[in-house]
Amino acid sequence: MCIFLxxxxxSDQEGQKLTLNAAINNDEQWVIFGADDTASNxxxxxxxxxxxxxxxxxxxxxxxxxxxxxxxxxxxxxxELENDETDLLDRFDIGRTVKDFVDAxxxxxxxxxxxxxxxxxxxxxDKGFRQLxxxxxxxxxxxxxxxxxxxxxxxxxxxxGLDISHQRWLHELLGNISPSQQMIIFVSREDEIxxxxxxxxxxxxxxxxxxxxxxxxxxxxxKEHTRSLAETQxxxxxxxxxxxxxxxxxxxxxxxxxxxxxYTEAKIFRDLNWRLNNGEHWQIRGPxxxxxxxxxxxxxxxxxxxxxxxxxxxxxxxxSGESVWEIKKHIGMVSSSLHLQYRVNNTAxxxxxxxxxxxxxxxxxxxAPQWKEAxxxxxxxxxxxxxxxxxxxxxxxxxxxxIIARALIKRPPILLLDEPCQGLDILNRNLILSSxxxxxxxxxxxxxxxxxxxxxxxxxxxxxxxFIPDEEGGYRFEVQRNEG
Numbered sequence: 001m002c003i004f005l006x007x008x009x010x011s012d013q014e015g016q017k018l019t020l021n022a023a024i025n026n027d028e029q030w031v032i033f034g035a036d037d038t039a040s041n042x043x044x045x046x047x048x049x050x051x052x053x054x055x056x057x058x059x060x061x062x063x064x065x066x067x068x069x070x071x072x073x074x075x076x077x078x079x080e081l082e083n084d085e086t087d088l089l090d091r092f093d094i095g096r097t098v099k100d101f102v103d104a105x106x107x108x109x110x111x112x113x114x115x116x117x118x119x120x121x122x123x124x125x126d127k128g129f130r131q132l133x134x135x136x137x138x139x140x141x142x143x144x145x146x147x148x149x150x151x152x153x154x155x156x157x158x159x160x161g162l163d164i165s166h167q168r169w170l171h172e173l174l175g176n177i178s179p180s181q182q183m184i185i186f187v188s189r190e191d192e193i194x195x196x197x198x199x200x201x202x203x204x205x206x207x208x209x210x211x212x213x214x215x216x217x218x219x220x221x222x223k224e225h226t227r228s229l230a231e232t233q234x235x236x237x238x239x240x241x242x243x244x245x246x247x248x249x250x251x252x253x254x255x256x257x258x259x260x261x262x263y264t265e266a267k268i269f270r271d272l273n274w275r276l277n278n279g280e281h282w283q284i285r286g287p288x289x290x291x292x293x294x295x296x297x298x299x300x301x302x303x304x305x306x307x308x309x310x311x312x313x314x315x316x317x318x319x320s321g322e323s324v325w326e327i328k329k330h331i332g333m334v335s336s337s338l339h340l341q342y343r344v345n346n347t348a349x350x351x352x353x354x355x356x357x358x359x360x361x362x363x364x365x366x367x368a369p370q371w372k373e374a375x376x377x378x379x380x381x382x383x384x385x386x387x388x389x390x391x392x393x394x395x396x397x398x399x400x401x402x403i404i405a406r407a408l409i410k411r412p413p414i415l416l417l418d419e420p421c422q423g424l425d426i427l428n429r430n431l432i433l434s435s436x437x438x439x440x441x442x443x444x445x446x447x448x449x450x451x452x453x454x455x456x457x458x459x460x461x462x463x464x465x466x467f468i469p470d471e472e473g474g475y476r477f478e479v480q481r482n483e484g
Contacts (some may be wrong), residue, residue: 037397094128134161135288230430286467332407355406387388
């Protein structure tokens with residue numbers, strides 16, 4: 001059975017056309033590298049049956065198609081938010097749990113147990129979908145898709161959010177899937193190419209530019225070209241940011257004494273004694289669900305226990321009379337939770353400008369210089385043509401770039417980055433990594449960085465804060481301060 005894409009045209013809202021002509025044989029397992037996130041999203045949606053072409057036809061003989069993607073994850077979360085009945089109940093409505101999803105998909109109790117074990121879901125069985133980390137959500141969605149044994153499995157950025165041990169697990173899992181279950185996988189990192197891949201397809205904003213046998217990929221010139229282009233764009237972006245030198249701030253920028261987060265039913269972490277000094281950058285490491293995002297939200301002021309902890313920020317003790325906005329104006333934040341919270345349908349330039357006011361949406365009067373700065377950042381991120389496009393109409397990767405621009409527009413002394421490259425295509429991922437490395441090496445800001453991907457580590461970050469499991473089911477910390 002062969003999948004045929006015959007003279008297909010897909011047009012976006014700006015009139016840009018993606019033209020597709022390809023044949024994917026049933027004994028072929030394709031990995032697709034997209035140099036344009038919008039095109040990747042359009043092709044993924046087409047293969048999943050979520051959209052139809054404006055011209056041409058797809059001939060797909062597969063009867064059962066399953067798809068795992070960040071787009072579908074976002075839509076599922078929005079469904080859960082719409083069905084949230086907390087306001088009508090006398091308790092917090094966690095929505096559907098992991099167990100609820102598995103029960104709805106699998107009837108046999110023995111198979112349920114096997115799936116919960118295989119995909120490491122037992123410990124999160126009673127957590128609501130909205131409570132899951134990105135990696136936990138990804139394991140659930142993979143479980144539901146793979147165990148349904150589809151004829152065609154579409155995986156768009158399947159490793160997103162998975163910690164290192166679960167990345168190894170997924171590589172092994174994909175390598176053991178029967179060859180009769182055809183897979184098409186969209187990735188942005190070379191180390192995510194699974195065993196059994198037969199072909200690499202290169203997708204730009206107009207077409208599938210090339211399909212090559214996997215054994216020819218290592219020597220392909222597009223890899224060096226992509227890196228070189230991203231470095232040039234990153235240099236232009238940092239030169240623009242460097243036009244406004246950072247202000248001096250007291251040392252340490254942040255100090256946490258005996259930090260902890262705990263709930264009635266669980267302890268998340270405890271005994272955090274740590275400081276962020278001027279000029280330092282830190283990577284925060286640990287498994288899915290350990291509390292890395294919770295720690296960033298504690299620092300940012302978006303966690304309810306931030307005032308029950310002894311936290312000093314820029315020389316001021318948290319809770320001593322300052323407003324949360326006085327804290328946030330010094331911090332740029334990029335995270336999946338912030339991305340998903342941005343449900344107000346502003347234009348791209350409004351999203352970027354909202355970073356000046358730390359708001360979800362734009363409610364303040366904006367000056368001409370502020371609009372000009374937003375437009376400059378959009379141009380540097382190759383999003384200038386989308387400046388009047390609504391946030392919800394953009395692809396997941398384009399939205400992620402806007403969230404990054406929103407953090408950068410105020411040139412904050414501190415950047416909190418929680419998987420900033422999630423959902424980005426190969427070109428924009430290289431652009432953001434090159435830009436972050438330049439920001440770190442020139443010390444234009446101090447970075448607190450969360451990533452599970454070895455390929456996304458930054459050479460200038462040499463300090464590490466590690467979450468270590470403790471005997472009580474929570475986490476303690478190990479601090480590796482290596483920067484002079």
